[in-house]
Amino acid sequence: MLIDLRSDTVSMPSPEMRRAVFEAEVGDDGYGEDPTVAELERLGAAFLGMPEAVFVASGTMANQIALRTLAQPGEVVVVGAGAHLLQYEHGASAKNASVQFHAVDDSRGYPEPGQVAEVVTRYRFRGHPVAMVAAENTHMSSGGTTVPRGCFEQLLEAAAGVPVYLDGARIANAQVALESSAAELGRGARMISMCLSKGLGAPMGSVLAGSGDLVERARQERALLGGRLRQIGFMAAAGIYALKSNVERLADDHRRARRLAAILEERVGEGAVASPVHSNMVLFRHDRAPEAVKELADREVLANALSPGLLRFVTHIGIGDEEIEVAGDRVSQLVRRRQ
Numbered sequence: 001m002l003i004d005l006r007s008d009t010v011s012m013p014s015p016e017m018r019r020a021v022f023e024a025e026v027g028d029d030g031y032g033e034d035p036t037v038a039e040l041e042r043l044g045a046a047f048l049g050m051p052e053a054v055f056v057a058s059g060t061m062a063n064q065i066a067l068r069t070l071a072q073p074g075e076v077v078v079v080g081a082g083a084h085l086l087q088y089e090h091g092a093s094a095k096n097a098s099v100q101f102h103a104v105d106d107s108r109g110y111p112e113p114g115q116v117a118e119v120v121t122r123y124r125f126r127g128h129p130v131a132m133v134a135a136e137n138t139h140m141s142s143g144g145t146t147v148p149r150g151c152f153e154q155l156l157e158a159a160a161g162v163p164v165y166l167d168g169a170r171i172a173n174a175q176v177a178l179e180s181s182a183a184e185l186g187r188g189a190r191m192i193s194m195c196l197s198k199g200l201g202a203p204m205g206s207v208l209a210g211s212g213d214l215v216e217r218a219r220q221e222r223a224l225l226g227g228r229l230r231q232i233g234f235m236a237a238a239g240i241y242a243l244k245s246n247v248e249r250l251a252d253d254h255r256r257a258r259r260l261a262a263i264l265e266e267r268v269g270e271g272a273v274a275s276p277v278h279s280n281m282v283l284f285r286h287d288r289a290p291e292a293v294k295e296l297a298d299r300e301v302l303a304n305a306l307s308p309g310l311l312r313f314v315t316h317i318g319i320g321d322e323e324i325e326v327a328g329d330r331v332s333q334l335v336r337r338r339q
């Protein structure tokens with residue numbers, strides 16, 4: 001049994017989602033004539049509590065468009081040191097948006113408000129004001145950490161009027177885990193994005209939401225990045241299906257991630273799991289994580305090395321209870337054999 005826990009992006013579209021794709025009504029979205037895209041954008045905007053939204057190819061593209069919409073080349077963007085924008089987009093922000101990042105600690109899952117306030121004040125004092133503050137919910141590099149409303153409010157206050165962008169690639173996970181709503185969790189952000197292709201199980205796509213004016217500008221930036229697509233309603237149909245059918249079930253992914261963490265803590269030892277499980281990720285300490293990835297692959301468990309000392313397991317729609325028990329056995333056997 002091959003158990004793929006590398007990411008929630010590996011999930012496959014279900015037969016029902018494939019049917020929705022097959023039956024989608026489409027048009028040329030470059031001319032704004034695809035009714036299914038329009039419907040997804042309406043639903044995405046409502047989900048995120050924003051007036052409008054634009055469908056884009058990926059989470060990275062949403063982030064890059066948000067930067068280009070909210071900041072000008074040479075402007076300062078305050079970002080968490082572990083943010084996807086900074087660490088996992090291969091320098092895209094320097095090439096695509098030419099912004100200057102100022103990184104602050106985000107090991108608790110969001111940019112430390114005290115540091116954000118200090119940086120915003122300092123740049124303002126020098127006459128080079130910060131253009132944007134970026135946050136993530138859930139926060140990937142700290143292990144799918146959820147950011148509760150109160151913490152986001154502290155961040156908004158620290159930003160002191162500087163626009164806050166929320167990379168909500170997995171905001172649906174946060175919504176379910178915190179028993180809140182994406183709109184509530186992101187209220188006050190200038191723009192918010194969310195991925196359809198991660199826990200929600202669609203083959204591709206993200207929505208980026210904001211005011212009518214900002215979304216209009218974001219559409220221009222999408223075109224500049226080559227992201228204006230045509231009969232893309234086929235993929236929007238998968239996104240609509242995902243939003244309507246795959247949000248509530250994320251609670252199962254979270255329960256399974258907690259179960260995997262419990263097995264590892266019990267069999268490998270206390271502290272084996274590096275951070276509390278808030279959503280669908282388990283960070284597992286291993287002193288030679290890249291080698292462990294290969295050894296686990298030989299045992300048909302796929303994982304990613306997040307850093308030299310950390311393995312990451314992600315639960316998703318393709319992983320059931322049995323897979324979790326088997327993966328827990330295989331990972332703990334591998335580690336015990338080494339001891």
Ligand SMILES: Cc1ncc(COP(=O)(O)O)c(C=O)c1O
Pocket residue numbers: 057058059060061063084085136138139140167169170195197
């Ligand atoms: C927090 C976060 N933002 C953005 C992205 C980028 O998404 P994509 O892979 O669709 O470009 C990811 C991908 O894992 C992510 O974890």
